[in-house]
Amino acid sequence: MSQEVLKKLIIEKVYRNGSVMIEEDEIIAEERIDFYLNGMKLLSVMGIAQDQDAHIVGFLMSEGVIAQVDDIDSLRISDNGLSVYIDATVNDANIQNLFKEKTLTTGCCVGVTGNVEDKIVKDFNRSTVSYGVDMLFDEVERFYGSSALFRQSGCVHKARLVLKHGDAIEAEDVGRHNAIDKVIGKARLARADTQDAFLIVSGRLSMEMVVKCVMHGIPLVISKAAPTRLGIKTAQLHGVTLIGFAREGKMNLYTHASRVETAHTVVKTDLIPSTLKEVCCAAS
């Protein structure tokens, strides 16, 4: 049986006027999916558990490992949807090419962070720093206003690390992971304190992005884009405040919302707040 691709979650939505709504939201569930070729594990991909069989076929044909569809002897998805098995006549040289040299391509994370999630040794982030919601909205506005490259090319990702006293460090790249690595690298080289800083990024908040916050002790991360389920889970487990969809005068608080100071005018919907924690955990 295939995994559910969308999971429900109860989150807080904070508005520019300081009001807060508790609402149900849907998030995308990415999974680690293992590809097996001729009985051997080939590699894993992070993706959604949908069309996994077509995925392995398209991937291997794109890479020249399988030349034509007639070379496929069998194709099977495991019951839990997380393993795909293909038996096929293959081009061995092109399999070797898969592993020959490691190039992290644009939009590509560190090729390894996908393996990190069980190995993070950093403690839960217990930082009690807090941020006024007005200041967060202001910084998000500055984030979009301050870069010519960002506007001109319509193509780069950007990261902005806002330090304790309001100074900010920025970096850009075609890769969203690169932009974060660059801004953190700048901060580290400048010996700036990342533990009192917060990060604004332009890209989706998937696990790898949150792991970078965990590794550098950054307590809060904001994006105008969506988080993924593993991004939220990682933030929940490691004490990172994760804010997504920060745009048009609204922010969605997915985890550890107590670091965001709001007017506390919580407008309750028909959801019972006491279920909040259970539902959040159910996303794991």
Place this chain on the structure above:
Amino acid sequence: MSQEVLKKLIIEKVYRNGSVMIEEDEIIAEERIDFYLNGMKLLSVMGIAQDQDAHIVGFLMSEGVIAQVDDIDSLRISDNGLSVYIDATVNDANIQNLFKEKTLTTGCCVGVTGNVEDKIVKDFNRSTVSYGVDMLFDEVERFYGSSALFRQSGCVHKARLVLKHGDAIEAEDVGRHNAIDKVIGKARLARADTQDAFLIVSGRLSMEMVVKCVMHGIPLVISKAAPTRLGIKTAQLHGVTLIGFAREGKMNLYTHASRVETAHTVVKTDLIPSTLKEVCCAAS
């Protein structure tokens, strides 16, 4: 000296009413940047040649290879901006982890397509298929209208392969490369002809995406997002028609525009059309 991050290019902009403008455009130039650690090549990243020194520091600290900035002995960028050299005290186990298991994370291309560009054995795509501009605009509209998941999660990438007689195959994933692999895999499993099809994708058209079109003989690819310089170069060299920024009643034609049938009401700007080819080539 660092590479230029933005390159100028003359392109055709096609509007919903069929008119065409020849205009200068700026595109982002991503490069392959080699990271050297303690005298040995560690890996390559595709990114923009800006803040490369901070990039290697942030990357290695995010990965736990370098624990603190004081462990860095030296840091240098090559004159051409494409190599970064760092000497540092490192955690050897975490270097091994970099290469331990290959996981393609969300947004990650095939880890190898970055190496493919010099190795593509496919011939130049000489397909003389052509497409009416109205039909292309209609298909782009359908692309955005047809997926509940796409709208609901705000987080997935999507690919749609439009076959010769208008039938379409779609797939989605959190990774833009995954979505393309899935849609092509579906087409191949259905034994559909990809050589008369065109592809619509939601993500940026970087080199790896165009390589997938090349490998499957797809003559035309459209995105609402931006192309990168290597994406354009790859499309130019391999005969793929590349259309970017297809949104709000406009499309930018970057390469092999003759496959798009327009009303041919070219509104010339002050640019001399005869320079078009030279300027295009100058992007390489």
